[in-house]
Amino acid sequence: MRLDPEADAAGFRLATHDVLPSTNAAALRHAAEHAGDARPLWIVARAQTQGRGRRGHPWVSPRGNLHATLLLGDPAPPSRAPELSFVAALAVYDALADRAPIVARRLALKWPNDVLCGGEKLAGILLEGCMLGQKIAVAIGIGVNCRHHPAPTSYPATDLAAGGANVSADELFTALSAAMLRRLGQWRSGAGFAAIRRDWLLRAAGIGEPMRVRLPDREILGRCEGLDDSGCLLLRRADGALQTIAAGEVFALAGDAARDSHHQRILADGAD
Numbered sequence: 001m002r003l004d005p006e007a008d009a010a011g012f013r014l015a016t017h018d019v020l021p022s023t024n025a026a027a028l029r030h031a032a033e034h035a036g037d038a039r040p041l042w043i044v045a046r047a048q049t050q051g052r053g054r055r056g057h058p059w060v061s062p063r064g065n066l067h068a069t070l071l072l073g074d075p076a077p078p079s080r081a082p083e084l085s086f087v088a089a090l091a092v093y094d095a096l097a098d099r100a101p102i103v104a105r106r107l108a109l110k111w112p113n114d115v116l117c118g119g120e121k122l123a124g125i126l127l128e129g130c131m132l133g134q135k136i137a138v139a140i141g142i143g144v145n146c147r148h149h150p151a152p153t154s155y156p157a158t159d160l161a162a163g164g165a166n167v168s169a170d171e172l173f174t175a176l177s178a179a180m181l182r183r184l185g186q187w188r189s190g191a192g193f194a195a196i197r198r199d200w201l202l203r204a205a206g207i208g209e210p211m212r213v214r215l216p217d218r219e220i221l222g223r224c225e226g227l228d229d230s231g232c233l234l235l236r237r238a239d240g241a242l243q244t245i246a247a248g249e250v251f252a253l254a255g256d257a258a259r260d261s262h263h264q265r266i267l268a269d270g271a272d
Contacts, residue, residue, distance in 0.1 A: 004178035013041045018046040023069035024141040031137035038073030064147030066169040074135040080190035085113040094179035102164035108205035120158035214249040
């Protein structure tokens with residue numbers, strides 16, 4: 001496991017482990033113990049025993065897949081930190097397209113922070129942060145299914161090997177470290193988010209299509225109309241109202257469900 005030379009030259013560091021409970025947990029612990037050190041740090045493990053995804057879902061983390069977290073100390077004002085999920089999604093997309101060109105045309109980004117291959121989940125991103133005084137440290141957890149994928153899951157999953165791409169976690173990580181450096185440079189601590197948002201939308205799945213959005217206490221049906229300027233999902237509901245959603249799980253509607261989605265009763269009003 002090694003950094004790309006450009007990332008190494010830019011001051012990124014790398015800590016590798018055989019097994020960790022969670023790379024994100026290790027990163028946040030490091031941030032708390034080294035509060036004055038803002039240098040970017042990658043933490044990578046061959047396997048995780050307590051990997052997790054969004055909303056507390058477990059993340060299956062066997063050997064052969066990529067399990068990595070980038071810890072950034074004070075990357076931006078706390079209000080802009082959530083934009084890093086779009087930065088990371090683009091970096092993962094870039095690395096996959098570079099090292100696995102056989103699947104490049106099948107890749108797409110799913111709001112807010114998944115990478116799909118042929119409509120199935122290939123990679124996920126978990127953003128977590130902790131306040132250190134007035135500044136925020138952000139752990140960007142990235143899991144990519146290189147050799148294995150879980151089944152069954154609420155959202156269909158796949159892996160690179162299943163798609164015909166023979167790419168190791170080591171090889172993919174090196175490309176990811178370079179892609180992340182470039183995308184962070186484009187983002188510029190939030191000043192370049194408009195360009196990040198544009199690039200994300202160009203690679204997005206589901207724009208203009210019907211979808212179901214699962215919120216903590218309800219579900220909403222509608223048609224995706226893109227993102228607002230802060231990265232929130234814009235959903236046109238069946239009653240014609242445009243709803244802004246800051247967080248939720250998105251599921252595409254297909255077949256009869258898609259055709260009927262705008263005739264179904266909205267379960268609840270209001271944003272998440």
